[in-house]
Amino acid sequence: MALQSLQSSGVGLRRILSHFPEELSLAFAYGSAVYRQAGPNAHQENPMLDLVFAVDDPVAWHTENLKKNWGHYSFLKLLGPKMITSIQNNYGAGVYFNPLILCDGKLIKYGVISTSVLIDDLLNWKNLYIAGRLQKPVKIVAMNENPALRSALDRNLKSAVTAAFLMLPESLSEEDLFLEIAGLSYSGDFRMVIGEEKTKVLNIVKPNVEHFRELYGTILQENPQAFYKTQQGRLEIDKSPEGQFTQLMTLPKTLQQQINHIMDPPGKNRDVEETLLQVAHDPDCGDVVRLGLSAIVRLSSIRQSTKGIFTAGMKKSVVYSARKLHKMWRGWLRKAP
Numbered sequence: 001m002a003l004q005s006l007q008s009s010g011v012g013l014r015r016i017l018s019h020f021p022e023e024l025s026l027a028f029a030y031g032s033a034v035y036r037q038a039g040p041n042a043h044q045e046n047p048m049l050d051l052v053f054a055v056d057d058p059v060a061w062h063t064e065n066l067k068k069n070w071g072h073y074s075f076l077k078l079l080g081p082k083m084i085t086s087i088q089n090n091y092g093a094g095v096y097f098n099p100l101i102l103c104d105g106k107l108i109k110y111g112v113i114s115t116s117v118l119i120d121d122l123l124n125w126k127n128l129y130i131a132g133r134l135q136k137p138v139k140i141v142a143m144n145e146n147p148a149l150r151s152a153l154d155r156n157l158k159s160a161v162t163a164a165f166l167m168l169p170e171s172l173s174e175e176d177l178f179l180e181i182a183g184l185s186y187s188g189d190f191r192m193v194i195g196e197e198k199t200k201v202l203n204i205v206k207p208n209v210e211h212f213r214e215l216y217g218t219i220l221q222e223n224p225q226a227f228y229k230t231q232q233g234r235l236e237i238d239k240s241p242e243g244q245f246t247q248l249m250t251l252p253k254t255l256q257q258q259i260n261h262i263m264d265p266p267g268k269n270r271d272v273e274e275t276l277l278q279v280a281h282d283p284d285c286g287d288v289v290r291l292g293l294s295a296i297v298r299l300s301s302i303r304q305s306t307k308g309i310f311t312a313g314m315k316k317s318v319v320y321s322a323r324k325l326h327k328m329w330r331g332w333l334r335k336a337p
Contacts, residue, residue: 010029025146162225165247258296
């Protein structure tokens, strides 16, 4: 699996992990504290470390974590682990974040997601939230032997390539592809207008092309819809209607449904396959796919951010938002003439 190439022993990361319950199916770190980013915030001192923990039994995990780390939680801890798990699974994007935690001398934010919810998002892109994080280079800190999860992680990467192919021209550079892939989970995200730098995707990809190549190289070489010229760093994609229909038919279910919703006239009630066949012959195929992605991301980002006000608590929400806005303003000021 391509994700394996990014695994790291990360002594510091494992030391942080030791402060939490051990029952994890997957733990990974991401963001500027793990991979260098370009842009005006590239040299930010001590950036917050972002972590995600996937757990098979969220109620049991939160029960243990409340014993170990009671102070990490907002007032919602008073409702108990079952209610925390209900909020985690049933609202937002299926993940429960505790931000601005000082752990082992490092400021961290960690999210908890049910393994089953994560697998569903990886396969179907219901929210494209944690699945979107895993389409970019991450540091795997812990991972158990779960064949279904490993298969879903691989499927998510292949789906990212397919969606990007549909939105790109016939001939392109691998960097163009990586920019498109990195931007999938930001398409339609309101935070890209408020609180995030406009050049965020470029800043993620530019210093990390080699990491993206490690993540996607084998998938591209084995993809029958493309010719990958590894030495030149170029690709040729099959943009025929037949090729695009094949690609559309392998997209995650939620994206297919969104495309069907966009293209299906009122009262027509066509099935998804009929709609995708029409889109495959449409010169604006890529634009339709992008609209479908935006519809998924827009809703999940708004819901998750609203949920974050409660899971973080009002004080932390204000501080966290201020940090985001400070990064944005600093970026603008450095760009100003």
